[in-house]
Amino acid sequence: MKWLELLTVAGATLVAAVTLVVLYSLGVRLTAIAGDRQVAAPGWVRYLAYACFGLSGIAVLFGLYLIIPYFSG
Amino acid sequence: MVALVIALALFFDFTNGFHDTANAMATPIATGAIKPKTAVALAAVLNLVGAFLSTEVAKTVSGGIIREGSGGIQITPDIIFAGLMGAVLWNMITWLKGLPSSSSHALFGGLIGAAIAGIGFHSVNLETLLQKVILPAVFAPVIAGLVAYICTRIAYALTSRHDPETGSKLTQKRGGFRTGQIFTSSLVALAHGTNDAQKTMGIITLVLISAGTQEPGSGPQLWVIAACALAIAIGTYAGGWRIIRTMGAGLTEVKPAQGFAAESSTASAILASSHLGFALSTTQVASGSVIGSGMGRRGTTVRWGMVGRIALGWLFTLPAAGIVGALTALLVKTGIVGVVIAAVAGTGAVLYMFLVSRKSEVGHHNAVEVEEAGQAVRWAKKKALARARAAERAKNNPKDPQR
Structure with a gap:
């Protein structure tokens, strides 16, 4: 039985999904902070938000790279 | 016979497409991230593209469950035809x-049944069956559900905003997840x-090889790839609205952050499994994710009755087909x-089910809004007709128009 493979798949799923969700959630959170009117948020918050969205985009692209055999060989 | 099998295989591909639209598009439709028609069109195009991207899986279809090839059982177009009929x-x-x-x-169930009846019990490889079908069926929803649960908790924890002084809730501003859903789905x-x-x-190639019109060991031909890609795309565009309703609203109420978490888990699980070689079913992963994300948000109820019915359906899939x-x-x-006789009976049964489906039509216009109708569709066969009428009544006066 391939228990090790099963564990690997479970682990990889967890790591990938959590990475994506953490990055995107941070992006959403920071956008929300940057959009607040009452408290003037420092300008870098918005850029940090963009960085988070960008990183999660890269994570998705990496996933694509993995499923398309043309790239991964 | 070969032409008949190919036609049936393409029809199976079509049903596969509209059966599985829900996996990707049920949650974004439920949260309003994408309009229903746009969602199925998007899914259709991506399925079309996806079908052209790789032919690796095609070579290992049903591999090993039925002892085929040299030294084993010669699988014939007849067996494949019978198996496809069961699957469709x-x-x-x-x-x-x-x-x-x-x-x-x-598909596996149909092929196994056909092989047992047509060749004998010894033609089925039980160990491979356990390893490739039964165990993944148990673990796929568990893994995906657990991951989706964790992800939903994280997403809510990271984006919950409270006023630092008063501790009262600020505007949460989680709309960003709606955009994210488009990409994950x-x-x-x-x-x-x-x-x-x-x-x-894989099936069509197998038929062509067994009929002697194609070299053994060669990959699928271009027209086969194109035909399959088209069939699955058309099926996806036709949209299995009934299943979309179950997945989008029947299991639990889905909010954008949950949908995003669920889809991330689904995508990760499918990618991880197809890349690391432990095949998990897309449908089971997606259902598990939706349930997991439903448990992850406080104040959401998971409709366990519906979950039980789906689990029962999975249990019956293999033996029934x-x-x-x-x-x-x-x-x-x-x-x-x-x-x-088999071809006529099969066509008749499909037509009959299509006609029954017209009695309680579920389309893009009412796929998610009317939850009561989804509850009304029950498993008992005799009651189906009465239920369908009840569903129609519920459809005519929707109780909670959400949009």
Whole structure:
């Protein structure tokens, strides 16, 4: 039985999904902070938000790279 | 016979497409991230693209479950025809009931039943069956559900905003997840295309090889790839609205952050499994994710009755498709008359189910809004008609128009 493979798949799923969700959630959170009117948020918050969205985009692209055999060989 | 099998295989691909639209597009439709029609169109295009991307899975379709090849059992077009018949009919039945069930399991079940009836019990490799079908069926929803649960908790924890002084809740501003859903659900649709269109390509190639029109060991031909890609895309565009309703609203109420978490888990699980070699069913992963994300948000209830019904459907998939496959195999064995009878009976059954479905139509206009109708579609066969009428009544006066 391939228990090790099963564990690997479970682990990889967890790591990938959590990475994506953490990055995107941070992006959403920071956008929300940057959009607040009452408290003037420092300008870098918005850029940090963009960085988070960008990183999660890269994570998705990496996933694509993995499923398309043309790239991964 | 070969032409008949190819036609049936393409029809199976079509049912596979509309059966599985829900996996990718149910949650974004439920949260309003994408309009229903746009969602199925997007899924169709991505399935089409996905089908062209890879042909790796096609070579290993049903590999090893039936002892085929040299030294083993010679698999014939007759057996494949019978197996496909079982798979198609089971797909239609589960669609009618709005149950998300695995199309690949239906295919495996049909082929196994056909092989047992047509060749004998020794033709089935039980160990491979356990390893490739039964264990993944148990673990896929568990893994995906657990991951989706964790992700939902994280997403809510990271984006919950409180006023630092008063501690009262600020505007949460979680709208960003709605945009994110478009990308995650697209990823799921693409992954589905790379996986599921392959199975039909594999089947058709197997038939062509066994009929002697193609070299053994060669990959699928271009027209086969194109035909399968088109069939699955058209099926996806037709949209299995009944299953979308079950997945989007029948299991739990889905909010954008949950949908995003669920789809991330689904996409990760499919990608991880197809890349690391432990095959998990798309449908089961997606259902598990939706349930997990439902448990992850406080104040959400998961409708366990519906979950039980779906689990029951999964339990029946293999034997039910197997029985139809076996019966068809016995009919086909009697000769050309049997083939004709099987083909006519199969077409009749599909037509009948299509006609029954018209009585309680579920389309893009009412796929998610009317939850009561989804509850009304029950499993008991005799009650189906009465339920369908009840569903129609519920449809005519929707109780909570959410949009």
